Amino acid sequence: xxxxxxxxxxxxxKKAMMLxxxxxxxxxxxxxxxNMDEVASRAEVSKGSLYLYFKNKTELVLGxxxxxxxxxxxxxxxxxxxxxxxxxxxxxxxxxFLNFVREHPEYFRSMKFFDNLKESEALADSEYIxxxxxxxxxxxxCMVRAIQIGMQDGSINDDYDPRELAVLLWxxxxxxxxxxxxxxxxxxxxxxxDHQISLESVFENYIKxxxxxxxxxxxxxxxxxxx
Amino acid sequence: xxxxxxxxxxxxxKKAMMLxxxxxxxxxxxxxxxNMDEVASRAEVSKGSLYLYFKNKTELVLGxxxxxxxxxxxxxxxxxxxxxxxxxxxxxxxxxFLNFVREHPEYFRSMKFFDNLKESEALADSEYIxxxxxxxxxxxxCMVRAIQIGMQDGSINDDYDPRELAVLLWxxxxxxxxxxxxxxxxxxxxxxxDHQISLESVFENYIKxxxxxxxxxxxxxxxxxxx
Amino acid sequence: xxxxxxxxxxxxxKKAMMLxxxxxxxxxxxxxxxNMDEVASRAEVSKGSLYLYFKNKTELVLGxxxxxxxxxxxxxxxxxxxxxxxxxxxxxxxxxFLNFVREHPEYFRSMKFFDNLKESEALADSEYIxxxxxxxxxxxxCMVRAIQIGMQDGSINDDYDPRELAVLLWxxxxxxxxxxxxxxxxxxxxxxxDHQISLESVFENYIKxxxxxxxxxxxxxxxxxxx
Amino acid sequence: xxxxxxxxxxxxxKKAMMLxxxxxxxxxxxxxxxNMDEVASRAEVSKGSLYLYFKNKTELVLGxxxxxxxxxxxxxxxxxxxxxxxxxxxxxxxxxFLNFVREHPEYFRSMKFFDNLKESEALADSEYIxxxxxxxxxxxxCMVRAIQIGMQDGSINDDYDPRELAVLLWxxxxxxxxxxxxxxxxxxxxxxxDHQISLESVFENYIKxxxxxxxxxxxxxxxxxxx
DNA sequence: TATGAATGAGCCTTCATTCAT
DNA sequence: TATGAATGAAGGCTCATTCAT
Numbered sequence: 001x002x003x004x005x006x007x008x009x010x011x012x013x014k015k016a017m018m019l020x021x022x023x024x025x026x027x028x029x030x031x032x033x034x035n036m037d038e039v040a041s042r043a044e045v046s047k048g049s050l051y052l053y054f055k056n057k058t059e060l061v062l063g064x065x066x067x068x069x070x071x072x073x074x075x076x077x078x079x080x081x082x083x084x085x086x087x088x089x090x091x092x093x094x095x096x097f098l099n100f101v102r103e104h105p106e107y108f109r110s111m112k113f114f115d116n117l118k119e120s121e122a123l124a125d126s127e128y129i130x131x132x133x134x135x136x137x138x139x140x141x142c143m144v145r146a147i148q149i150g151m152q153d154g155s156i157n158d159d160y161d162p163r164e165l166a167v168l169l170w171x172x173x174x175x176x177x178x179x180x181x182x183x184x185x186x187x188x189x190x191x192x193x194d195h196q197i198s199l200e201s202v203f204e205n206y207i208k209x210x211x212x213x214x215x216x217x218x219x220x221x222x223x224x225x226x227x
Numbered sequence: 228x229x230x231x232x233x234x235x236x237x238x239x240x241k242k243a244m245m246l247x248x249x250x251x252x253x254x255x256x257x258x259x260x261x262n263m264d265e266v267a268s269r270a271e272v273s274k275g276s277l278y279l280y281f282k283n284k285t286e287l288v289l290g291x292x293x294x295x296x297x298x299x300x301x302x303x304x305x306x307x308x309x310x311x312x313x314x315x316x317x318x319x320x321x322x323x324f325l326n327f328v329r330e331h332p333e334y335f336r337s338m339k340f341f342d343n344l345k346e347s348e349a350l351a352d353s354e355y356i357x358x359x360x361x362x363x364x365x366x367x368x369c370m371v372r373a374i375q376i377g378m379q380d381g382s383i384n385d386d387y388d389p390r391e392l393a394v395l396l397w398x399x400x401x402x403x404x405x406x407x408x409x410x411x412x413x414x415x416x417x418x419x420x421d422h423q424i425s426l427e428s429v430f431e432n433y434i435k436x437x438x439x440x441x442x443x444x445x446x447x448x449x450x451x452x453x454x
Numbered sequence: 455x456x457x458x459x460x461x462x463x464x465x466x467x468k469k470a471m472m473l474x475x476x477x478x479x480x481x482x483x484x485x486x487x488x489n490m491d492e493v494a495s496r497a498e499v500s501k502g503s504l505y506l507y508f509k510n511k512t513e514l515v516l517g518x519x520x521x522x523x524x525x526x527x528x529x530x531x532x533x534x535x536x537x538x539x540x541x542x543x544x545x546x547x548x549x550x551f552l553n554f555v556r557e558h559p560e561y562f563r564s565m566k567f568f569d570n571l572k573e574s575e576a577l578a579d580s581e582y583i584x585x586x587x588x589x590x591x592x593x594x595x596c597m598v599r600a601i602q603i604g605m606q607d608g609s610i611n612d613d614y615d616p617r618e619l620a621v622l623l624w625x626x627x628x629x630x631x632x633x634x635x636x637x638x639x640x641x642x643x644x645x646x647x648d649h650q651i652s653l654e655s656v657f658e659n660y661i662k663x664x665x666x667x668x669x670x671x672x673x674x675x676x677x678x679x680x681x
Numbered sequence: 682x683x684x685x686x687x688x689x690x691x692x693x694x695k696k697a698m699m700l701x702x703x704x705x706x707x708x709x710x711x712x713x714x715x716n717m718d719e720v721a722s723r724a725e726v727s728k729g730s731l732y733l734y735f736k737n738k739t740e741l742v743l744g745x746x747x748x749x750x751x752x753x754x755x756x757x758x759x760x761x762x763x764x765x766x767x768x769x770x771x772x773x774x775x776x777x778f779l780n781f782v783r784e785h786p787e788y789f790r791s792m793k794f795f796d797n798l799k800e801s802e803a804l805a806d807s808e809y810i811x812x813x814x815x816x817x818x819x820x821x822x823c824m825v826r827a828i829q830i831g832m833q834d835g836s837i838n839d840d841y842d843p844r845e846l847a848v849l850l851w852x853x854x855x856x857x858x859x860x861x862x863x864x865x866x867x868x869x870x871x872x873x874x875d876h877q878i879s880l881e882s883v884f885e886n887y888i889k890x891x892x893x894x895x896x897x898x899x900x901x902x903x904x905x906x907x908x
Numbered sequence: 909t910a911t912g913a914a915t916g917a918g919c920c921t922t923c924a925t926t927c928a929t
Numbered sequence: 930t931a932t933g934a935a936t937g938a939a940g941g942c943t944c945a946t947t948c949a950t
Contacts, residue, residue, distance in 0.1 A: 030345060036924060046932045048927085057924065116413055118257055133417060140418060160432060167406070167419055167429050168436065175402020179394070186343055190360060191367060192394055202394050205387060209395065213440035238913090262940060273915045278942065465934090484799055489919065500936045505921070570867055572711060587871060594872060614886060621860070621873055621883050622890065629856020633848070640797055644814060645821060646848055656848050659841060663849065664890065717945060727911045729948085738945065 015053050018043045019063050026106040030185075031061070031113060058117075062128035065114040068107030069135030072100055076142035086150020091207050093143055094173045098203060101177045105185055108177070111136075143169060169210065176206050242280050245270045246290050253333040258288070258340060285344075289355035292341040295334030296362030299327055303369035313377020318434050320370055321400045325430060328404045332412050335404070338363075370396060396437065403433050469507050472497045473517050480560040484639075485515070485567060512571075516582035519568040522561030523589030526554055530596035540604020545661050547597055548627045552657060555631045559639050562631070565590075597623060623664065630660050696734050699724040700744050707787040711866075712742070712794060739798075743809035746795040749788030750816030753781055757823035767831020772888050774824055775854045779884060782858045786866055789858070792817075824850060850891065857887050 021043035025034050036057060040047040054060040075096045079089055101108045114132050143166040150156030156165075180199050182189040192199065248270035252261050263284060267274040281287040302323045306316055328335045341359050370393040377383030383392075407426050409416040419426065475497035479488050490511055494501040508514040529550045533543055555562045568586050597620040604610030610619075634653050636643040646653065702724035706715050717738060721728040735741040756777045760770055782789045795813050824847040831837030837846075861880050863870040873880065 035922085040933095047925090047934095048932050049930080051925070052930070115409055115416060116257075117415060118413070129415075137417070161424075161428075164424050164429055164432060167424055168403070168432050170418065171402040171406040171429070172399035172433065173402065174405065175398040175400065176395070178402065178405075179398045182342055186345070188344060189342060190364070191397065197388075197391050197394055202391055202398070205391060205395050206399065209440035210436065211440075213436035213438075234913095241913095263942085264940075274942085275915050275917095275944085276913075279913070282942095284941070461934095468934095490921085491919080501921085502923085502936050502938095503934075506934070511920070569863060569870060571869060572867070591871070615878075618878050618883055618886060621878055622857070622886050624872065625856040625860040625883070626853035626887070627856065629852040629854065629859065630849070632856065632859075633852040636796055640799070642798060642810075643796060644818070645851065651842075651845050651848055655842075656845055656852070659845060659849050660853065666893065716943085721912095728913095728946090729911045730909080732946070733909070 011053075014043075014045065014049070015063070018045065018050060018053055018060070019067060022060055023064055023106045023110075026064070026109055031109050034061070036060075059126060059128060061110055061113050062126055062132060064107065064110040065132050066128045066135065068104065068110050069114075069132050069139070071104075071107065072097075072111075073135045073138040073142070075100060076139040080142050080145055085153050085155035086146050086148070087155035087211060089146035089149060090143070090156070090169065091211065093146055094169070094176075094203075094207065094210075097173050097177050098180060101181050102184065105181055108181055140166060140170060172206070172210070176203060238280075241272070241276075242290070245272065245277060245280055245287070246294060249287055250291055250333045250337075253291070253336055258336050261288070263287075286353060286355060288337055288340050289353055289359060291334065291337040292359050293355045293362065295331065295337050296341075296359050296366070298331070298334065299324075299338075300362045300365040300369070302327060303366045307369050307372055312380050312382035313373050313375070314382035314438060316373035316376060317370070317383070317396065318438065320373055321396070321403075321430075321434065321437075324400050324404050325407060328408050329411065332408055335408055367393060367397060399433070399437070403430060465507075468497075468499070468503075469517070472499065472504060472507055472514070473521060476514055477518055477560045477564075480518070480563055485563050488515070490514075513580060513582060515564055515567050516580055516586060518561065518564040519586050520582045520589070522558065522564050523568075523586050523593070525558070525561065526551075526565075527589045527592040527596070529554060530593045534596055534599055539607050539609035540600050540602070541609035541665060543600035543603060544597070544610070544623065545665065547600055548623070548630075548657075548661065548664075551627050551631050552634060555635050556638065559635055562635055594620060594624060626660070626664070630657060692734075695724075695726065695730070696744070699726065699731060699734055699741070700748060703741055704745055704787045704791075707745070707790055712790050715742070717741075740807060740809060742791055742794050743807055743813060745788065745791040746813050747809045747816065749785065749791050750795075750813050750820070752785075752788065753778075753792075754816045754819040754823070756781060757820040761823055761826055761830075766834050766836035767827050767829070768836035768892060770827035770830060771824070771837070771850065772892065774827055775850070775857075775884075775888065775891070778854050778858050779861060782862050783865065786862055789862055821847060821851060853887070853891070857884060 018039060022034060022039045024042060025038055034057075036047055036050055039060065040050045043050070050060070054063060076093055079092045079096055082089060082092065084092070114129075117129075144162050147156055147160075147162045147165050147169075151158040151162060160168075179192065179202070183192055183199060192202070245266060249261060249266045251269060252265055261284070263274055263277055266287065267277045270277070277287070281290055303320055306319045306323055309316060309319065311319070341363075344356075371389050374383055374387075374389045374392050374396075378385040378389065406419065406429070410419055410426060419429070472493065476488060476493045478496060479492055488511070490501055490504055493514065494504045497504070504514070508517055530547055533546045533550055536543060536546065538546070568583075571583075598616050601610055601614075601616045601619050601623075605612040605616060633646065633656070637646060637653060646656070699720060703715060703720045705723060706719055715738075717728055717731055720741065721731045724731070731741070735744055757774055760773045760777055763770065763773065765773070798810075825843050828837055828841075828843045828846050828850075832839040832843065860873065860883070864873055864880060873883070
């Protein structure tokens with residue numbers, strides 16, 4: 001029936017509004033200042049409704065994380081559709097990670113929250129946990145794929161284990177991207193502010209360094225450098 | 228007289244006990260679960276005493292961060308005393324960062340707390356903030372020094388700006404080290420657990436990659452430099 | 455629908471119960487001993503509910519002050535409706551002030567609290583402050599009106615500025631009434647207890663003094679006495 | 682011996698410093714904000730010493746009240762030495778009360794505290810209570826004396842009971858003086874600020890009113906009315 | 909006497925969550 | 930479903946007072 005379908009859609013719409021309200025709060029005040037009252041009033045629903053859609057505060061944040069990880073996975077999979085050498089796909093993945101954080105610091109924050117979840121919490125009975133894990137796993141798999149493509153097309157040194165290399169790139173780019181996050185959201189963060197170092201050039205160098213380190217020598221590599 | 232000296236020492240000892248109690252709580256339950264009552268009872272002092280030594284909860288955590296950043300800076304400066312090529316000093320700095328986090332995840336956690344401090348909080352009237360900043364700055368300077376040494380002794384490519392390179396290495400190693408932290412402290416963190424990837428080999432590869440990227444040896448590097 | 459109306463009323467009823475609970479505590483133990491826990495338990499609501507209706511302790515007391523000042527203003531305005539010479543209206547205002555304090559020492563106490571509020575506190579964001587000020591202003595205006603009436607009908611000497619005279623009467627009667635308050639509520643207050651002086655006769659004399667002092671001499675005054 | 686005498690003096694000096702420190706705090710922050718730590722540090726003594734001289738906080742404030750009431754009683758008794766008609770002595774007593782409050786609002790505050798003491802507190806075991814009561818009683822007696830003088834010299838209507846009249850004047854002038862206190866110390870007190878009414882003229886009128894009311898008729902009174 | 913570290917009861921306030929309607 | 934009033938545990942912080950030295 002179209003009725004139940006409409007209801008379903010209405011439900012999703014409400015859920016989305018609640019998530020957006022929560023995102024705004026995180027953006028403006030930080031995750032620590034997030035409280036259910038404010039989310040409810042911003043979303044223009046009652047607190048009771050909030051709990052109808054999210055069984056607790058953790059689930060609400062994980063709901064954001066689901067959106068975040070999904071969006072991130074989509075961006076990553078889009079990259080994979082490009083017809084480019086693997087090494088460049090890897091670079092693009094890094095670039096899209098950086099863009100993601102800059103455009104959605106609140107998403108990045110919610111993913112940090114997810115990462116740091118303690119065993120006791122949620123984990124058992126969360127409807128979102130699995131989907132978040134899947135999404136993140138998918139993003140990670142995109143990295144693995146890009147590396148495999150690169151190894152296959154000769155643009156990436158195949159001395160490494162692709163998964164291990166993916167973990168390595170995942171970790172390092174997370175670190176770089178975290179610098180960007182803090183520069184944007186923690187006004188007192190001083191590492192790059194004292195000295196006039198732009199994140200842009202740091203990121204460029206990161207690409208260069210990673211590229212230089214993992215790219216095979218020879219022609220293909222040349223091309224990258226020429227570009 | 229030795230009296231006031233002894234008192235001073237006694238005071239420091241108590242402060243240390245309180246910090247240790249807080250560290251234990253963070254280690255066992257996470258920073259979010261830290262509360263002043265538990266710290267007081269674990270340190271076997273009254274809550275009032277706790278507030279005699281730390282003017283609020285934030286200061287207590289920053290007290291841990293001060294210890295953490297100090298220890299970290301000491302480790303870093305020790306590395307610099309080694310008579311080794313700059314590139315190897317850089318590697319050792321990364322290694323000591325990793326060891327630091329593994330041995331003191333609660334220290335790492337307190338430093339994250341420091342990093343994420345919002346402008347409004349503390350910052351103004353904290354007795355610790357400045358010391359933390361100095362310590363971290365010192366650690367960072369060690370990295371810069373190691374790089375400069377490497378550039379001077381020819382073990383590190385001097386195309387980069389030393390500070391920018393330091394930021395880059397700081398960020399990436401923070402990311403790698405964060406993987407270690409989460410693997411250790413967030414039991415559900417799955418990136419490396421699904422696949423049997425050891426952090427050891429990831430870190431080795433990180434070194435290799437970074438090394439490959441910034442080291443000057445031979446042809447490979449040359450080619451990169453040619454670009 | 456009467457539903458929302460009933461809810462509104464129910465809300466007011468609860469608020470009233472909380473205020474009454476607080477009043478009782480003030481009456482029995484004094485304002486200094488007022489604490490939110492006791493108010494909550496006396497009102498048979500949770501502490502959380504208390505904060506649902508009053509955003510902090512100051513507001514709770516100002517809530518009492520609002521009731522107090524409103525009641526007082528009502529009493530004052532009732533007096534003005536009497537068809538009597540102004541001088542007698544003034545006397546009645548004084549009398550009703552005295553009655554007010556005797557019947558509601560806790561109200562008088564809450565008004566003292568209001569008077570002594572420091573600039574920093576409340577003042578800015580209190581929902582009650584303005585209403586209290588208005589009520590008190592209204593009471594004061596009643597005094598001014600009574601005086602003006604008396605000046606117009608010839609029962610009060612019109613050498614004075616009516617407002618100034620009102621301030622004078624306000625201040626002096628506050629002082630007299632304060633004697634009554636202390637006699638009633640501060641058992642050790644000894645000014646009138648040592649000597650067997652009754653407040654009644656003091657108040658009578660106050661009226662006589664004020665009356666004598668502000669009444670015009672001669673004929674007009676005579677008329678008053680005759681009436 | 683001079684030794685014990687010197688010790689005694691030293692003791693008094695310290696006590697005085699503590700009281701002065703407390704007075705400053707009351708003056709600057711109000712009695713509610715008075716705390717023992719600040720008093721101790723301002724007086725440059727340890728908290729322990731503070732408790733050596735004053736057995737609790739109440740006693741400290743009563744210590745101020747003792748000074749206050751003593752000073753006030755001295756001022757009052759000085760007035761009595763003047764060779765003037767009783768009615769003018771009464772006026773001067775009122776004037777000196779007003780001056781007292783203006784110059785020492787913190788003294789007035791401490792006397793309010795004394796007045797409002799609840800039965801349970803202090804009262805039993807306070808070393809100051811009795812002295813405060815005596816001082817105040819003395820001041821009050823001065824008022825009685827002035828009235829008696831006035832009645833004797835014909836400047837005050839002897840229809841009243843002198844004590845009753847004294848209570849009346851005490852109460853009313855306390856009220857007037859309280860206006861002055863609040864105007865000075867409670868910036869939001871609006872009774873006189875809205876309208877441009879000066880306390881000076883209110884006080885003048887108070888004198889005139891009281892004078893007119895209690896003075897015998899005949900020449901003097903006439904003069905007052907004529908003015 | 910003098911000290912000041914230590915105490916701990918007490919208080920205000922917040923907020924995630926529940927539940928009757 | 931939707932509401933929002935009610936809950937109450939939890940937690941940060943203060944401060945008068947004590948006591949060992």
